[in-house]
Amino acid sequence: MHPRARRWFAQHTTAAGDWPVQRLRAAKGLTVVSVVLPALNEEHTIGTIVEGLVKLAERTSLVDEIVVMDSGSTDRTAEVARQAGASVFHRDDVLADYGSRPGKGEVLWKSLYVTHGDVLVFVDADLLDFGEHYVTGLLGPLLTDPETLLVKAFYDRPLLDVSVTGGGRVTELMARPLLCTFFPELAGVAQPLAGEYAARRDLLEKLPFAPGYGVETGLLVDTLRTHGLDAIAQVDLGERTHGHQDTAALGRMAASILATVATRVVPEHPLWPALTQFQREDGELRAVDSVVSSEERQPIVELPEYRYRTRTLD
Template sequence: MDFQQGLITTIHQYGVTEDSLDLLRQGLRRKPTALLIPCLFEEFKRPALSLTKNVLQKLEGLNELIIALSAKSANEVSEAKRFFSDMPFPVHVQWTNGPAVIELLKSQEKNGLDLLGTPGKGWAVWQGIGIATRKSEVVGLFDADIKTFGLSYPVRMLQPLLDPSNGISYVKAFYSRLSQQTNALQGRATRLFVGPLLTSLEQIYGQGPFLKYLQAFRYPLAGEFAFTKDLGMNLRIPCDWGLEIGLLSEVYRNVRISRIAQVDLGVFDHKHKEIGKSQKEGLQKMCTEILSSVLRGLMEHQAETLTDSQLSTLEVLYKRVGQDRVKQFGLDSAVNNIPYDRHEEELSVQKFTKLLRPSIIQFLKSPVTQQLPCWARVLSCESNMQDDLVNAGLDLSLL
């Protein structure tokens, strides 16, 4: 790994010493810390979540583990609670789509708040933040499907936030996406879509502040991040696949760049998404929503929007940059003796190119999207909402 620094403070993994669990435990004693895992019940049937559980059992002193669970029945919620019953710290299983939760959130329509959102990770993250910030000063988030989860993940993610002298409010992960089965490169949405897209937009608009900020992150779509309570309370949460870019936009809006860090977690693998047969499926749908999130951020932070001629330019630029990246990743793979299917990568770039025009036209017709309001706003309407949400998430009596 290199030692370069840039706009965003980068915490490298030099491999000189092992990450210190003792130092993390000391930090956990200084600052109450929660971990949040948004989760579908189906993850309890896969080995990745068991691996995560076994690793987290070593984090004595953790203030709370919150499982933001989407489940079909009270029995599934009970099974999830049993799964985590032997942890050495409190665990709260939040039934995010439970009847009592739906009823509670729907009741806030009286205050003009739309809290129901679109079921998915964003909605689960929003609920989890509300619960975690009741008692904890630092919150870390990990997905439930990480196949390579190791102790270094929470150690490295949380440490920058546990010492106030660091002045850090937000930490974003980056890593090498490699398949455990084949060792092949993964992360096509980042490598072949977001990277070329940002490079192309920079050629159109120049290096504006928000674009420069997004390009400073080595893995802008990483779903693993950590933050302080005061930041978490002021984040609006997107409800689609633009969650990660949307959150980076919210962080940009709320804190100075000097208070942001990114940390290398090494090799990383989780479930892979197929590219999809149409623009409404798989990675194509995901990238459509990511594109909207990027364009919305440019509107908010740089007052930039695409004209018809710029859209045509973007199509040409993106395809050229994407094809160049395919060649670069091919050489990178060859020297590292890992498999690389150049034809499939080229096909991905072709499909991503074709979604640009219809996606952008649709976005420009309706650029405003639903975002769940920040918790600071919610509590200004209902001061007990966090506790009410916790109780509703535990209530199985309505079934």
């Protein structure tokens, strides 16, 4: 491990249990906390997660706002989330003049426009075992250390009967090798693709948002490049259980992450905008192309609509 990464790991890694509610309430002060759930067809899990967040907010006052960003669901995700107590926004209705793109990066970027928090906590909507520590753990370093700007989660991910502490398949086969090669200071980040993380608005509004599943990698690398390694922390959340995607879907995810890193390492090099995969139909092999976009959303603070909205809220 890179020497700086080793030092960082020792100094900036904590566990959810290190951050009791009483300590966080004392540290929160006037800080406004928004929890954001990006969601696409998650009607079976979204309600339980939102209900848990509502209970946390009522019991501790650590959460001020719960927002679900609907990425184009065709099921009852929006309805279930709204009934459970969340504010729900469809990606097509937010900043509509700028168009609407598919993928996770889009709804996270647009969430900055519809939320009010000084701190944003992102939680994936496919969790099968959500607990309050997903939020309290991530809030800990941000509420107690003003120098911390971004907090990443890590956890065990049971896959079949194997506990994968390091990360999922895309992490181990794509993200980690890329980061260790080009940004070795980040070698201590246990799960760079974790969908659970928290950050200060002051950071997020000034960073570009990569499309699709490249968004986590982009935010992590850009935080390193703009504010240094010590602006990042990570928290052990224990265990995370969620659904798993097929190999072809993971390939598309890996291609998005590769494009995100490539635009930062060799920005002048043109990227081919498609991934070719193969499937067999009626005994014949057929090539299937998927779009791999490298077009990123600009820092949202550059939008006049956002600056006006921020001044109005102030």
